[in-house]
Amino acid sequence: MMDSSPTVDGTSGGGYRHTWTARRYAPPWWLRGAHAQTLAGKFLRPAPDGGLTTERINTPDGDFLDIAWMPETDPAAPLVLVLHGLEGHVRKGYMVQTCLALADRGMRAVGMNFRGCSGEMNREPHFYHSGETGDIRFVFGLLRERFPTRPIMAIGFSLGGNVLLKYLGEQGAKNAATFSAAVAISVPYDLSAGADALELGGMAKVYSDYFLRSLVAKVRAKQEILANVLDLDAVWASVTIRDFDDAATAKLYGFAGAEDYYHKSSSNRFIQSVRVPTLLIHARDDPFLPAAALPLSTIEANPFLALVLTDGGGHVGFLERGPPWNPTFWVEEQSASFLAHHHRGTSATTADPNAIAPGRVDPNTENL
Numbered sequence: 001m002m003d004s005s006p007t008v009d010g011t012s013g014g015g016y017r018h019t020w021t022a023r024r025y026a027p028p029w030w031l032r033g034a035h036a037q038t039l040a041g042k043f044l045r046p047a048p049d050g051g052l053t054t055e056r057i058n059t060p061d062g063d064f065l066d067i068a069w070m071p072e073t074d075p076a077a078p079l080v081l082v083l084h085g086l087e088g089h090v091r092k093g094y095m096v097q098t099c100l101a102l103a104d105r106g107m108r109a110v111g112m113n114f115r116g117c118s119g120e121m122n123r124e125p126h127f128y129h130s131g132e133t134g135d136i137r138f139v140f141g142l143l144r145e146r147f148p149t150r151p152i153m154a155i156g157f158s159l160g161g162n163v164l165l166k167y168l169g170e171q172g173a174k175n176a177a178t179f180s181a182a183v184a185i186s187v188p189y190d191l192s193a194g195a196d197a198l199e200l201g202g203m204a205k206v207y208s209d210y211f212l213r214s215l216v217a218k219v220r221a222k223q224e225i226l227a228n229v230l231d232l233d234a235v236w237a238s239v240t241i242r243d244f245d246d247a248a249t250a251k252l253y254g255f256a257g258a259e260d261y262y263h264k265s266s267s268n269r270f271i272q273s274v275r276v277p278t279l280l281i282h283a284r285d286d287p288f289l290p291a292a293a294l295p296l297s298t299i300e301a302n303p304f305l306a307l308v309l310t311d312g313g314g315h316v317g318f319l320e321r322g323p324p325w326n327p328t329f330w331v332e333e334q335s336a337s338f339l340a341h342h343h344r345g346t347s348a349t350t351a352d353p354n355a356i357a358p359g360r361v362d363p364n365t366e367n368l
Contacts, residue, residue, distance in 0.1 A: 018277065018306045020341040025310045025330050028320060034285035035203045037317030044319060044327055045093025050100055052090065052111065054118075057142065065135060066090075066118035068111040070099050078151035078343050079143055081179070082111045083136070083160030085186075085316065087214040089117045094316055097329050098155060101336040107153075107343070112139055114160075121221050125229055126252045130159050130191055131265025133167040140178065153339045154179045157316055158288070161187035162267045168278065169270025181342040182278045183335040186286055186316045189271075191262035193293035195242045204287060208241055215244050268295040274304050279338045281331055283313030308334070 031040055052068040059065060068090040080102050084095050090111030099109035114128035115135065128135070136154075143152050156164030161184035171178035188194035198208040219226060219235050226232065234247035246258035255261040263269075280299065284291045299305045310318070318331035 017303070020279075020306075020338050022308045022334060023330075023337075025308075025313060025318060026320060027312045028322070028327065030324055031319055031327075032312070034283070034287050034312070034314040034317075037283075037285075037312060037314030037319060038207075038287060039314075040319050040327075041094065041314060041317035044324065045097055045329065047091055047093040047096045048100075050096045050103075052096070052099065057139075059135070059138060061124060063115060063122050063124040065115065065139065066113045066120070067139065068113070070103055070109040073103060073106050073108045076150070078107045078153050078180070078339065079147060080107050080109050080339060081136070081139060081143070081152065081154045082109050083154065083156040083164055084111070084114070084117070085158030085160055086130075086211055087117065088157070088160075089113050089119070094157060094329075094332070097332045098335060101329075101332040102339070105336045105340040107336065107339065110139075110143070112136075116218055121218070125222065125225055127218060129249050129253060129261070129265065130162045130188070131166055131261070132253070133163055133170060136163060136167045144177070151180050151343055153181045153342070155183045155335050155339070156185070156187070158186050158188065161185055162189070162191070162265070165189075165267035165274065165278070166265065166270045168276060169267070169273040172273040172275035173270075175275070179276055181276055181339055183281065183338055184267075184278065185281045185331055185335065186288065187267060187280065187282065188289045189266060189268040189295050190289065190293040191266045192259060194289045195240070195245070195258070195262065197288055197290055199240050199242065207287070211241060212238060212244060215241075215248070219248055268298065271295065271305060272298050272302055274302060276304060277342050278305050279335070280305060280307045281310075281318075281334065282307065283310045283315070283317070285312055286315045288315045 027037065031037060051071045054066055054068050057065050057067060082095055082098050084090060084092055088095065090113050095111055099111060102109045115122040116127045140152065154164055164182060165184050165187060168178060168182060198204050216235060216238065223232055230248055230251050235244065238244040238247055242258050245261055250257050250261045255264065282294065299307050318329065319327045320330045321328045
């Protein structure tokens with residue numbers, strides 16, 4: 001793996017180096033393997049209420065978004081927008097645990113449901129997709145308007161991580177205002193490779209079928225208004241995620257087909273332009289994206305990106321210490337640690353020989 005620390009100047013002037021260091025991830029003895037971690041991440045993460053309060057906000061196109069606020073912490077502490085994965089929602093276990101980990105560090109989380117994911121179908125024919133960044137841009141602007149001087153950060157999981165990285169790249173390319181720091185977890189950087197991975201059979205088919213049932217059900221819920229937009233028979237006949245994206249996603253958003261959608265929406269085409277400190281967390285054994293599809297050279301070339309690449313952890317798994325009935329959740333804690341570190345302002349210009357480097361897992365725990 002690469003072993004060079006990021007050192008080139010940032011856009012704001014002056015040398016830029018990451019100085020946060022990760023705590024080494026070690027899966028528990030009772031939970032080994034990519035699929036075990038992936039499934040445990042879904043079923044063993046508790047999702048207590050956490051004090052989340054939902055707010056409905058109207059969008060400029062006549063639709064709505066449901067966002068969920070954690071209780072206020074320190075009015076000067078960062079707000080952190082948290083984005084869920086494909087067919088998730090803000091009250092999923094990993095989302096709630098992230099909100100709680102942020103609260104433990106004094107930060108206030110705001111979870112965003114993508115359109116149609118809050119339990120009530122949205123109004124417009126379209127839903128959301130892996131490259132649709134307009135809603136994040138809108139919500140960031142709303143938060144900035146309400147809190148003009150407060151730091152605003154972000155965490156994205158899986159699809160939400162891809163959307164977040166694409167948005168950060170778009171904003172960086174325009175030198176436009178955006179989040180002050182970010183974390184992206186288990187991201188399908190290459191959407192076509194990710195779709196291929198979900199067509200391999202075995203457990204991949206279990207995952208694919210799970211998502212496909214939910215996606216097709218949403219089209220069924222809107223079939224009256226989508227009948228003149230989509231070939232519904234083609235949607236019902238979808239066997240893979242790629243089939244669905246070809247029949248539904250591409251048509252709803254004006255792509256030539258699934259492959260055009262994947263190419264134009266994959267975050268690996270945008271991360272070179274990210275200009276805020278961003279932590280990328282990924283497991284080599286993630287069943288949703290082969291390790292060969294990770295854009296390692298692009299990550300290494302951008303000093304604003306720091307990759308923690310673990311040997312295990314699955315897809316949004318990363319369970320670690322504790323017994324099966326009370327495990328701890330490494331990725332939520334590390335994400336909150338990274339953002340808290342950057343809020344303290346220690347990441348701007350300090351050179352550190354132990355700085356986390358792209359592609360390296362650094363066991364140094366002094367900053368945690």
